[in-house]
Amino acid sequence: MTQQNRISGGQIDTSQTLKFTFDGKQYTGHPGDTLASALLANGVRLMGRSFKYHRPRGVLSAGSEEPNALVELRGGARQEPNTRATTVELYNGLLANSQNRLGSLKFDLLAINDRLSNFLTAGFYYKTFMWPAAFWEKLYEPIIRKAAGLGSLSLKEDPDVYDKGFLHCDVLIIGAGPAGLAAALTAGRSGASVILADEDFRMGGRLNSETFTIGDASGADWAAATVAELASLPNVRLMSRTTVIGAFDHGIYGAVERNNDHVATPDEGKPRQTLWRIYSKQAVVCAGALERPIGFENNDRPGIMLASAMRSYANRWAVAADKRVAIFTNNDDGHRAAADLHAKGVKISAVVDTRADAPRNNDYEVLVGAQVIDTKGRLGLTFADVRLADGSERTLECGALGMSGGWNPNVHMTCHQRGRPVWNDDLAAFVPGADLPAGMTVAGAANGDFSTAGAMASGVIGAKSALKAIGLKAKTTKLPQAEDAPINISAFWYVKEGKGRAWLDQQNDVTVKDVKLSHQEGFRSVEHLKRYTTLGMATDQGKTSNMGGLAIMAELAGKTIPEVGTTIFRPPYTPTAIGVLAGRARGQEFHPKRLTPSHHWAKEQGAVFVEVGNWLRAQWFPQKGETHWRQSVDREVIATRKSVGVCDVTTLGKIDVQGADAAEFLNKIYCNGFAKLAVGKTRYGLMLREDGIAMDDGTAARMAEDHFVVTTTTANALGVYRHMEFVRQCLFPDMDVQLISTTEAWAQFAVAGPNSRRLLQKIVDPEYDISNEAFPFMACGNITICGGLRARLFRISFSGELAYEIAVPTRYGDALMRRIMEEGAEFDVVPYGTEALGVMRIEKGHATGNELNGTTTALNLGMGRMVSKKKDSIGSILSEREGLNTDDVLMQVGIKPVDPSKPVPAGAHLMNLTGPVDADHDQGYVTSACYSPILGHHIALGFVKGGGNRKGEKMRLVSPLTKVETEIEIVSAHFVDPEGERLRA
Amino acid sequence: MRYSGLRVIKEALTGHKGWTPAWRDPDPQSQYDYVIIGGGGHGLATAYYLAKEFGQKKIAVLEKGWIGGGNVGRNTTIIRSNYLLDGNEPFYEFSLKLWEGLEQDFNYNAMVSQRGILNLIHTDAQRDAFIRRGNAMFLNGADAELLTTRQIKERYPFLNTNDARFPIKGGLAQHRGGTVRHDAVAWGYARGADSRGVDIIQNCEVTGFRRENGKVVGVETSRGYIGAGKVGCAVAGSSSRLMSKVDMRLPMESHVLQAFVSEGLKPVMPGVVTFGAGHFYCSQSDKGGLVFGGDIDGYNTYAQRGNLPVVEDVCEGGMAIFPAFGRARLLRMWGGVMDMSMDGSPIIDRTHIDGLYFNGGWCYGGFKATPASGFCFAHLLAKDTPHPTAKAYRFDRFEKGLMIDEKGMGAQPNLH
Amino acid sequence: MIINHPLLGPRDASEFTYLGDASLIDRPDWQSETAAQDFYEYQYLRDNPAGLHQELWFHESGDRSWLVVTRNTLTHEITDVQLARDVARARGRSK
């Protein structure tokens, strides 16, 4: 098929030919073409099918507001559903397929809906499908879902990568048409830092689609020359192929740059698109205006398009929409399409103008005071029937019809912060209201200045007011002469004649009749109209349909258009790939990885790792022959309790608390007392929230009179630090206390087990005596190891064994772990992971996150007495509330299976031995469970109502979810070494 | 006039002349027995059940804008009863049971679609917590199932199970959960209430309360004074603003929850999925749009709009589990005003002022609660005693230390 | 949003963590007879105004200062930002 609709001129490079396929057929186009212009050039008018009735549809526009020409671009994993053919830059080898059809684009079986459209009016589905009840999920909904939807995803992982970035500028100019270019010249020449962004791959806006001159150059040439000057200014950043998607608070704009959508596949490592967060002091919106269609019977046939689009295809892309065209307009601007196409040798059947006083023309016939009342040609326009002013009827032969119902200023961006546009009667359109986002001015057609001269002048004014607002002086910009004709519109929304199937929303198939039905059934607010009929809810978000709909509703409801008002404009301005909004945070980089100092060593041992927040921690260290994790974990627990084990505990939060009031400060944040803690001693601390519920626990080691090292749980490290800064800065601002996190500054290892001291004595330098007498339980101190390396030692034990925690500056963590393993060989030292640590702390009865779950109090945890009443501390008052201190309050207990072979799984609930098993009789729940290799059976910790005095009681553990029910006995939570002799050995 | 398939056919063949307004547009009368402030899902449901279940008369619903214009028109349409605590689970299970019969009850197809909801599990601690929750659901008569990663992969083959930063280790499913067409819920209840004589009065903003020796006897509105035997407030995010007119400070902050919809796609998502290691949940509407959301922005606001960082955070969560969604396009983002309470659970209670009743604190879970909230509020208004499933939703629970804190985040609304 | 940090100047609000109403600075006296009621109201009740709201933000990935920001909850316009420490002292807090 040759490009039979190509005509002369245009901004395309005919010296190069690009091959592309659409629905399996090969076509050719040229650089500078869009997929839409190339298809039209090859005589293809049928490009898609509408959503509900599957009517055949052709391209309506030439830009991102396109409702009809949606294709599945590319193939395989890169398939992009619902892509607007009007915004796809043609490249060699481009692959596109039509979508939303059952069968071929020409013979879509679902077009049966169009035959039944009288039964399938707006909102019909709310009134049926209710009987029989079960049929909805089984029959009706599956059918509807299969028929609905538009394009389809490949469901393969998106192979492209996306970038995110941050830009700062004095003035952001949105849109590079005549107004935007004039604004950029003014701001750029003043030396301000300027960003000029435009969604198109060629800057110039309407200048590239119209034929009038600016000064003595063509509009397009003036645009090109201006872009060249702007490119030479270092303080101006030109961003074509960049859509500003939203105006957010305080001058922040989101913009998506399409770096590589115009090539088949991006180069390796290069992003498909970039999401820019632009911080602007001032913004000038020059987003232009969008032309409106007119409602008339069958105004949706392929070949019927906006008059401005017809001009774009002719002037910019050298494509005649058809051999023979007609125009239907209610303003002077529509006539330009006839003039431009006539000048390029295209036959003009006639210009149908609703106005009695429409301007005549001697090159083509103008039918004044006339209306198009119907059209013919199912898969492509063939004829248009016209009602003349005198009532007679005429039929025009035409393969394309340009509609011009006037222009809507593009107020989208000005309403993203809930501002509302205001109605302008002379323009018969909404223009930006006064309540604009901070720092925003509007210029050009977006503000209702439709003429080129008007747009350029208001662009300069807009830039000047932006510069003034940031205290910059603008040099005067002398503008060349440009056309300044008014468009003399007289509002005309729809032709009243005809059976009423006049299309407003061509993608969601909403007709004038649907608006009438919506009014008839009481859905009269513009929001009810939208939601009941789905007008304006399609992928173009009503850019070419909302205005007609609300104008007709105003007429029906006897209200003015401003009284009906608009629905809410919401970001993004045009649909935005979810991939670009996620940026590089994909796959393994979703969150950063925090590695412990011994990570590399642990990997060498073949450790199995587990995610703990953003940390990766060794969970267990499988050895040859071990096939199940329980074998490894039991071995690690037994070896540690029998001799010695080492575990990397760096991930626990560590906070340096210094200053004269450090002790007093700890007294405020911990419910137990710290004032009298001796230097060289450590104490367990329970931290409450102000509501009296336990927040976190840890140890505080007094390294010096005015220096504590405080530990937190891994999960709460960030939250505890933030809380401590709140208490310091907001509650006790005059306390002399300084905080800084040292979590990652020190590598810290727990060395636990009866031989832990013997092992450490081979590492700690001899001048430091770490015997039980010199370094008793809960001692702490600065030491040196391995011949003088500064380190810290703490006699604290989470495992319940005789244990120390030794810390060195992180750079030496790896080396220290390897040294501990060497020196510990004679004691058969084993590394143990988080799983074994978990078993040992459950055996010992120590609470962790499962117990400190944000709803448990000191009393629940068996630490009620720790809440000192003698001093003020966060949470102590509200911990006294009656509901937290009932006599049947939950208490932490140990749980043992009566039959030793049975598990006691976490998450199970506890019921009395007899009686109903339901929520009303729930006695508590199991928080942590494990197999204890020391005791030879499963054990667990949990909470039971009045647990304090139910030791020895038999109860039922139930887990209906996992079909477990077993008899258990309530015991002390301290399964191993309840008296703590090992700790003090 | 009853809606049915036959009716649709008859009207189609007779030019659709027989359809009448779904609800009247009456002028306010001077006195009612009950005045409900707030024409959202909860307010309309309250009026509906007051008339239908409790046989009450002379009821009015006052809406400052257009009915269904608040959160019921702005949510991600999910229904479920997978709650943990005894103060909540009975109520939400009661609500799910009401959903199951709703369409036949108010003769309006709200497209209640029980396609199942799945909470993904990524850590052992999370598994334990979900097992405890699943058991609490069973013990309250709801359904739950613990799924393995393999079972999940069968239903969602495009779920990222190969290089996920936080691998999926299973999930808790509630097969009776699902989605409902949210606008239809407001319209269904409005139509049901209107047909039983309830006056639904739009564009009528309450500007103050009139009290006689302490008791509330009526409300001042933008359309004049309206007397009332009892006044029930169900205004969600505007709760503090409204109750400040009787000098009440509430245990609540108003926040924005952003929600998102993609362009229409052929069906890919059979049910609702929530991500456990980030802020993301997603389902697919019958029209084909992916409806998804995540966390609230986190600062007090009434602006019904959010900012970019949360949009990016939600999409990052989405791509973490559905890397294929990168090719789909976000079509529209919006925000509602969430009445975030101090423990994440609602309040349906009398106030200390005679004749004034309050229903609010729904955080971002109000949509699924609509039927039960309406039923229980109607019960309280009609009988002056709380419905059994809502007896824990009292104002004084915070003073007494009987908080209902599902997530255990404490008295900081933006963490619930 | 942009918060104009009193020391560092304008910074993206995504660098901050929000806590809530600045009334959290006015922690009651634990020894007053009405301590239980005072702490209940302090911890749980909020004005939650639709308009000017004084609120606490923590400069998490910045200088770790707590700030008191005065922001309109309808328009998000920020009219004042101070170091929380200064506000606390001005409200009589000390040690």
Add this chain to the structure above:
Amino acid sequence: MHSLSPITALGGQTPKITTIGSINVSEIDSLALASIATRKGGKTVTEKVLKSMIGSVPAVGKTCSKGSFSGFWMGPDQWMITAPLETHETIADDLVAAVVSKASVTEQTGAWAIFDISGAAMPDVCERLCAVPIREMNVGDVCRTSIHQLGCFVTPMNSGNTLRVVGPRASARSLYHAIEVAAKSVA
């Protein structure tokens, strides 16, 4: 001298240096760090120590240096001091001695990973990493921001050709990957 040998933040024996297009990314493993925060009544002593060690008291958002020592502002009354690791591994102890409990000093060397990004396209890389207005920053400015969810200090150096990034050590690999990827998409 003790018998343990350190490893770099990226886990190697020597700092990693790579070139991507015109961008050079080099791991810096030669600095000791310590933080210093004035205590009540310790302003004069602390400022005297700072002046003697790094030439002046860095103002808000500023850095300054004297010889091979340098320091930058971290927060109100709080600064970070850097010194050559080779000769001043125990900088923290020296500071503790100097301030005589008039300021709180904390060992920081192990907590940070440092990368220098240099080349003509450095600003383009920086724009893809964090929100600092790099094109308006000068040598002597320092700014704490977040890069790929990690809290990092960034400061321009050697007449604006280099950007030094000081980020949390445990996430050194993730930080390095983020820098590498940004450099690739710009190179």
